[in-house]
Amino acid sequence: MLITDFHSHILPGVDHGSDSVETSVKQLSLMHSFGTEVAVATSHYYPTESISVSEYIRLRDAAAGKLLDAVADKNRPRIILASEVLVCPGLENLPDLEKLLISGTDYMLLELPDVSWNGMIFQTLKALGKMGIRVIFAHIDRYPPELVKDILIITKFKAQLNPGAFSSRSVHRRYSGYIDDGTVVALGSDLHMAKKGSYKKFASISAKYRDDFECVMRRTEKIIAGANML
Ligand SMILES: [Fe+2]
Numbered sequence: 478m479l480i481t482d483f484h485s486h487i488l489p490g491v492d493h494g495s496d497s498v499e500t501s502v503k504q505l506s507l508m509h510s511f512g513t514e515v516a517v518a519t520s521h522y523y524p525t526e527s528i529s530v531s532e533y534i535r536l537r538d539a540a541a542g543k544l545l546d547a548v549a550d551k552n553r554p555r556i557i558l559a560s561e562v563l564v565c566p567g568l569e570n571l572p573d574l575e576k577l578l579i580s581g582t583d584y585m586l587l588e589l590p591d592v593s594w595n596g597m598i599f600q601t602l603k604a605l606g607k608m609g610i611r612v613i614f615a616h617i618d619r620y621p622p623e624l625v626k627d628i629l630i631i632t633k634f635k636a637q638l639n640p641g642a643f644s645s646r647s648v649h650r651r652y653s654g655y656i657d658d659g660t661v662v663a664l665g666s667d668l669h670m671a672k673k674g675s676y677k678k679f680a681s682i683s684a685k686y687r688d689d690f691e692c693v694m695r696r697t698e699k700i701i702a703g704a705n706m707l
Pocket residue numbers: 484485486561667
């Protein structure tokens with residue numbers, strides 16, 4: 478079983494996750510020290526900002542290149558390039574949208590907006606599904622549970638959890654059904670900067686909820702191999 482951190486902001490200068498190559502190297506060594514074998518690098522992409530997808534990808538890949546030059550392979554997890562894409566109405570029409578997929582897969586990590594999940598968002602999600610994009614919602618534990626329930630029932634898409642979903646027995650109970658029924662296919666630290674304390678929360682999921690952790694990690698392994706889990 479591979480240990481995969483499916484949500485991390487570790488590429489220097491691409492978003493607010495890392496301010497330098499040095500910080501990113503520290504992030505990778507933190508991940509490595511806690512046993513993470515694969516890191517999905519999910520830098521933010523905001524369609525509402527003026528940068529095009531192709532320009533964002535150029536910057537992202539250049540940042541990844543600088544980082545990989547600075548750290549020995551044996552001291553870091555394997556890195557898979559991806560993006561955390563904010564959903565907005567009309568996202569399906571964005572030129573080069575497919576470049577935002579998780580590398581080597583048809584999956585895309587989508588961040589839901591904090592407010593206003595209106596009909597247009599649902600239209601966009603439906604359109605993405607029709608285009609063959611396999612959506613994984615980022616950190617569903619960050620949103621109102623009733624809204625999450627609705628969106629998962631309507632879309633039947635998959636989801637990723639942050640450590641917050643495991644912060645207490647009662648919070649865990651809220652999400653354990655989504656682990657049991659196969660909705661949750663990934664766990665992520667959502668690491669920003671090299672904060673040991675926050676990474677420890679991700680790493681400690683395996684000790685507190687071993688069965689859930691291993692079950693989800695096995696699903697993630699299939700996702701990054703490109704298998705259809707929808
Ligand atoms: Fe994130």
